[in-house]
Amino acid sequence: MCExxxxxxxxxxxxxxxxxxxxxxxxxxxxxxxxIFGDQKVxxxxxxxxxxxxxxxxxxxxxxxxxxx
Amino acid sequence: MCExxxxxxxxxxxxxxxxxxxxxxxxxxxxxxxxIFGDQKVxxxxxxxxxxxxxxxxxxxxxxxxxxx
Numbered sequence: 096m097c098e099x100x101x102x103x104x105x106x107x108x109x110x111x112x113x114x115x116x117x118x119x120x121x122x123x124x125x126x127x128x129x130x131i132f133g134d135q136k137v138x139x140x141x142x143x144x145x146x147x148x149x150x151x152x153x154x155x156x157x158x159x160x161x162x163x164x
Numbered sequence: 165m166c167e168x169x170x171x172x173x174x175x176x177x178x179x180x181x182x183x184x185x186x187x188x189x190x191x192x193x194x195x196x197x198x199x200i201f202g203d204q205k206v207x208x209x210x211x212x213x214x215x216x217x218x219x220x221x222x223x224x225x226x227x228x229x230x231x232x233x
Contacts, residue, residue, distance in 0.1 A: 097166035098216050114218065119212040122191040124203065131217065140209040147167050149198065 098131050099150040103140060109153065112136060116152055124152065165201050168219040178222065181205060185221060195223065200230060 101116045102109040119142060128136045135151045143155040170185045171178040184199045188211060197205045212224040 097219060099166070111191070117217045118215050120215070120226075142184075142214070144187070145211070145214075146187050147216075148186045150166060 097147075099127055099145075099147060099152050101152040101154060103138065103154045103156060104143070105156070109148065112138065112154070166216075167177075168216060168221050170197055170221040170223060172207065172223045172225060173212070174225070181207065181223070188221065 098115045098117050100111060101119070103112050111126050112114045113130055113134065113136055115132065116128055117131045118129045119122045119126050122137055126140045127144070128138065138154065138156070139159070140154040140156045142152065144153045155157065167186050169180060169185045170182045170188070172181050182197050182199055182203065183203055184201065185197055186200045187198045189196050191206060194206045195209045195211070197207065205224070207223065208228070209223040209225045213222045216219070224232065
């Protein structure tokens with residue numbers, strides 16, 4: 096299988112948020128992550144980078160700017 | 165191998181931009197895509213979504229807004 100693990104950068108460190116990710120897609124300003132088992136998470140984040148041979152998806156959380164949509 | 169193919173959405177259609185992609189990373193406002201053979205492309209785009217089991221990376225081109233960085 097060719098899924099990857101999703102990490103979010105927090106305080107400069109990679110924190111694992113989901114293993115065996117299949118799809119990642121925008122969801123009303125957020126990001127919906129679904130793994131091969133059908134588990135879902137929605138994060139206020141964007142996809143920063145990919146290292147597919149290393150099975151890594153790196154996400155970064157969006158900053159919340161008051162008054163922005 | 166677990167690489168994927170990168171597509172960009174143009175006129176509502178997926179156009180293949182690179183096969184066998186390993187890494188995708190931000191590069192000074194653009195997006196640098198490198199495949200397992202070491203070929204590189206730089207696009208003014210962002211990562212929109214992933215379908216890893218289908219080996220798909222979907223990119224969308226950023227709109228160029230005059231006067232914006």
